[in-house]
Amino acid sequence: MNKLKGVLPVLLLGNLLCMMDVSIMTIVLPEIQSAFGESLTELSWALNVYTIIFATLIIPFGRLAERFGQNKFVFAGLVVFGTGSLLTGMAPNLTWMLIARTIQSVGAAAIIPTSMVIGLDLSSMANRNRVVAALAGVQGLAVALGPTIGGIVAQYFGWRWVFFINVPLVVLDLLVFGFVLPLRHEKTTHVKIDWLGAALSxxxxxxxxxxxxxxxxxxxxxxxxxxxxxxxxxxxxxxxxxxxxxxxxMVDLQLFRSRNFNGSSLALVLCNFFLGGMAVLLPTFLTRVHGTSELKAALLMTPYSVTVMITVILTSLVIKRINNKVIVAVGFLLMGVSYLLLSTVPMGSNYHQLILADVLLGLGYGLVAATANILAVADFHGSRLTSSQSVANVLRQVGMVLAIAVFTTLLTSNVTQAKRNTLADAQTQVSRLANVTTAQKNTLTRKLRRKLNPNSTTVTATAATVTSPTVTISAATRQQKATMAYRQAIQQLATVKQVSPSLIPQVTKQQIHHTITLAVNRKITQKVQQLNQELANLVHTVRQALKHHLNHAFLNVFGSLSWLPFAALLIVPVFKFRRED
Structure with missing residues (x-):
């Protein structure tokens, strides 16, 4: 136990850094897009490649660690992850970043599952639940902390430090690693590697x-x-x-004869799905729809992270005293209530409801994830313990990948409809403009269609890009209109006086020209101001309508899936009534 106290912080830090990089980029994607000049669609690969490679390598790496030495494997994984982090921060273009993120994910896949096995091997059966809860809990905490840490770091140091910050922490972890875990004469298991199974997986x-x-x-x-x-x-x-x-x-299928493992597998997929939905949508929702800064968005998501940390610790302490099914059921109920609250967050600057939803989601996730991770290893030892951890880690990633797919698909559909609704409202408003010519209305409509293109699903600064056009009249045009009005006035005066225009005194002509010029310019200025005010009001209305529709586009995603946490209660009977120690 004393040895575990020295090892656990090293393992926790490695897990924290690896899992944080699953979500840390979500808050800084717009800044990286500006730096590289790439579309968000192309830049999203920097997120996707990490998740895909990470999930793909977890199972085979769990087996390779047994063969080459688990301590060495985690140590090497830290080196690779740190190198990938340094290269990602140095990236001059997207291609470089994709390669660097791939290197990062390889290191993360070597660290995550093997860290859990090391911790379990060093713990007694009495402390096993605390070790599992600590390592698994810090992984969920890290995913939630990603946007928060990313927003704070990017706000003060720039987006590159979102990745550079990993390097000194990895170096610190490596320096301590050699003192608490042996790298020489490490115990290894000469297991045969199921290469075909690894390839198929x-x-x-x-x-x-x-x-x-x-x-x-x-x-x-x-x-x-x-x-x-x-x-x-x-x-x-x-x-x-x-x-x-x-x-x-590669994976012992006997694992699935355990009711606890089966229940835990389903619970891990679902709770990470609900976590992923929040991590995917909220940063963009707050910064691009509500216009908050990255720092404020990060702080608004912090209550979730704190709640997860506290809940995981408390769950690991009380899990032997409370029925496991009750803990899981309460966790899913809390996540369901959280999603209902997220679906009705008001548009104003009062974010009390959002913070409450954060806290409830953190409570629910902490209860389910901590319990499921403890029960996933409850019935296993030896190689099956390694297999159970590899599969559990894969299922966490599957939950995140499913969240990315489902939430972005629903959001895309909602954003498209939001733009169509806004465009329809805008065209109606344009048709009602009183002081605008038909040609000007057509031009304005074309601009709005280009800005509110329903075929484009991007949300980045959408409302802000709808800017008010400004009507101006050139000096030459003003002079031309004044001259025409002057000539008409001279002709009318000549007709009244029944004289030729040339016989009107020059002094009279100068007075008329001055008076007419002032009057024409005053009338033009008044009309331009009136027209610009009308256009500004229109654009303000369009922007407010777009913000309103986009707000609902995001919140309706949570609303349409709010039934799922309650439906997840159906998996509760899969667990054994109480875990057998």
Whole structure:
């Protein structure tokens, strides 16, 4: 136990950094987009590549760690992750960043599952639940902390330090690592590697993750996406067939004979799905729809992170005293209430309801995740313990990938409808403009259609890009209108006096020219001001309408899925009534 006290902080820090980088980019994507001049669609690969590679490598890396030494494997993973972080922060373009993020994800896949096994091997059965809760809890905490830390760091030091900050922390972890965990003469297990099973699992997870993440961009019914899903399904069937017949399977299918493991698997997918939905939508919602700063958005999400940390600690302490099913059920109920609150957040600057929803989601996630992670390893030892952790980590990533796919798909549909509704309202408003010519109305309508293009699903600063056009009249035009009015006035005076215009005294002509010029300019200025005010009012109305529609576009995503946490209660009976120690 004394040795574990020295090892656990090292493992916790590594897990925190790796999982934080799953979500830390969400808050700084607009800044990176400006720096690289890339579209958000292309830049999203910097997020996707980390998640996909991470999920793909977890299972085979869990086995390789047993063969080459778990301590060495985690140490090497920290080196690789730190190198990837440094390279990502130095990235001059998107290609460099994608390669660097891939390196990061390889290191993370080496650290996460093996850290859990190391911690469990060093703990007694009495302390096992606390170790699992601490490591698994810090992973959920890290995903939630990602946007918060990213927003604070980017606000004061720039987006590159979102990645540079990992480097000194990794170096610190490496320096302590050698003192608390042996790297020489480490115990290894000469297990045979199921290379075919590893290949099939990697193909399955890669194709499934890629299909889910890019389905919305490439089209859910496109040949590429359908092929990816077909490949994932076929490789999954082949993986199951092979694992049942090989002597040294990559994943021991006997794991799924445990009710606790099955219940935990479903619970981990779902609770990370609900966590991912918040992490995916809220940063963009707050910064691009409500116009808050990255720092304020980060602070508004902080209550969730704090609540997760506290809840995970408390759950690990009381799990033996309270029925496990009750803890899981209460957790899902709290997440359901949180989603209902998120679906009705008011548009004003009062974010009390959002903070309350944060806290409830943190409570719910902490209860479910801590319990599920403890029960996932409750019935296993040895190689099955390693397998259970690898599968559990994969399922956490599957939950996050599903969140990205489902939430972005629903949001895309909602944003498209929001723009259509706003454009329809705007066209009605344009048609009612009293002091605008038909040509000007047509020009204004074309500009609005370009700004509110329903075929574009980007939300970044959408409302702010709808700017008010300004009508101006040039000096030459003013002079031309004044001259025409002057000539008409001279002709009318000549007609009244029944004389030729040339016989009107020059002094009289100068007085008339001065008076007419002032009057014409005054009338033009008044009309321009009236017209610009009318246009400004129109644009203000359009921007408010767009903000209103986009607000509902985001919140309706939470509303449309608010039933799911309550439906998740159906998995509670899968767990055993009480875990057997």
């Amino acid at each position: 990697m193909i399955m997870l890669f194709s499934l993750s890629l299909g889910l993440i890019k389905g919305n961009d490439w089209g859910w019914q496109s040949p590429v996406i359908l092929s990816l899903f077909a490949l994932a399904f076929i490789s999954f069937l082949l993986f199951l067939f092979w694992e049942r017949h090989t002597k040294v399977p």
